[in-house]
Amino acid sequence: MPKLSQSALHPAYPIRTPRLLLRPLSTNDVDALLAYRSLPDVCRYVPFEPMTREVVKDRLATVWANHGLTHEGQALTLGIELAATGQLVGDAVLFWHSREHGGGEIGYVLHPDHAGHGYATEAAHELLRLGFDDLGLHRIVARIDERNEPSARVARRLGMRQEARLVHNELFKGEWSTELDFAMLADEWPAHRTVQN
Numbered sequence: 001m002p003k004l005s006q007s008a009l010h011p012a013y014p015i016r017t018p019r020l021l022l023r024p025l026s027t028n029d030v031d032a033l034l035a036y037r038s039l040p041d042v043c044r045y046v047p048f049e050p051m052t053r054e055v056v057k058d059r060l061a062t063v064w065a066n067h068g069l070t071h072e073g074q075a076l077t078l079g080i081e082l083a084a085t086g087q088l089v090g091d092a093v094l095f096w097h098s099r100e101h102g103g104g105e106i107g108y109v110l111h112p113d114h115a116g117h118g119y120a121t122e123a124a125h126e127l128l129r130l131g132f133d134d135l136g137l138h139r140i141v142a143r144i145d146e147r148n149e150p151s152a153r154v155a156r157r158l159g160m161r162q163e164a165r166l167v168h169n170e171l172f173k174g175e176w177s178t179e180l181d182f183a184m185l186a187d188e189w190p191a192h193r194t195v196q197n
C-alpha cells in the first residue's frame with residue numbers, strides 16, 4: 001500500500017527563487033493587493049469578484065493569515081515580490097485538499113502590468129516544490145477555465161499534464177465554463193524540478 005508522508009509545511013521566509021521573494025501577505029500590502037485584485041479583467045476566470053479595501057483587509061485577517069499548512073483543508077497564500085525592487089506584483093496559493101489522498105492544488109494571480117515575464121510560472125514552480133518536496137503531496141492539480149489561455153500556458157510550462165476537459169461543467173459568473181484539469185504527480189516532479197522556466 002502506498003505510504004504518504006505529509007505532516008506539515010512551515011517554510012522559512014522569504015522563500016527565494018531566481019527573481020522573486022515569496023512570503024506571507026501583511027496589512028502593509030493592502031494597496032498593492034487592491035491594485036490588481038480590484039480589476040475586473042484579473043477576476044474574470046477566478047472565483048473571487050473585484051475586491052474592495054474591506055474585502056482585502058478581511059482576507060488578510062482570515063484566509064491569508066496562514067504562514068504554513070498544518071491541516072488538510074487549509075490554503076497557503078504567498079505574496080510574489082520582485083527581489084530587485086521589493087514590489088508586490090501578485091500572489092500564489094497552495095491548497096492542501098486531502099491528507100488521505102495526498103492531494104493539493106495551485107493557483108496564481110498577477111498584476112497585469114507585470115505579466116509576460118514568467119513571474120507566475122516561477123512562483124508556481126516554487127509552490128510545486130513546496131507541495132511535493134516539503135509537504136510530501138502525492139498529486140497537485142490546477143483547474144483552469146479553457147478561455148484563460150495564459151493560465152493554461154503557465155500549467156503547461158510547469159510540466160503539468162492536461163488530464164481532462166470538462167465541457168460546460170460549471171455555471172461560472174453567468175456563463176458556462178469549460179474546465180481544463182491539469183495535474184502533476186510526485187513521481188513526475190523530479191523531471192521538472194530543475195527546469196528553467
Ligand SMILES: CC(C)(COP(=O)(O)OP(=O)(O)OC[C@H]1O[C@@H](n2cnc3c(N)ncnc32)[C@H](O)[C@@H]1OP(=O)(O)O)[C@@H](O)C(=O)NCCC(=O)NCCS
Nearest residue numbers: 042108109110115116117118119120121144150151153197
Ligand atoms: C494567469 C496569469 C498569472 C498568467 O500570467 P503570465 O504573465 O502570462 O504568466 P507568467 O508570469 O508565467 O509569464 C509567462 C509569459 O512570459 C513570457 N516570458 C518572458 N520572459 C520570460 C522569462 N524570463 N521566463 C519565463 N517566461 C517569460 C513567456 O513566454 C510567457 O508568455 P506567453 O504565455 O505569451 O508564451 C495572469 O494572466 C493572471 O494573473 N490572470 C488573472 C488571474 C487568473 O486568471 N489566474 C489564474 C486562475 S486559474
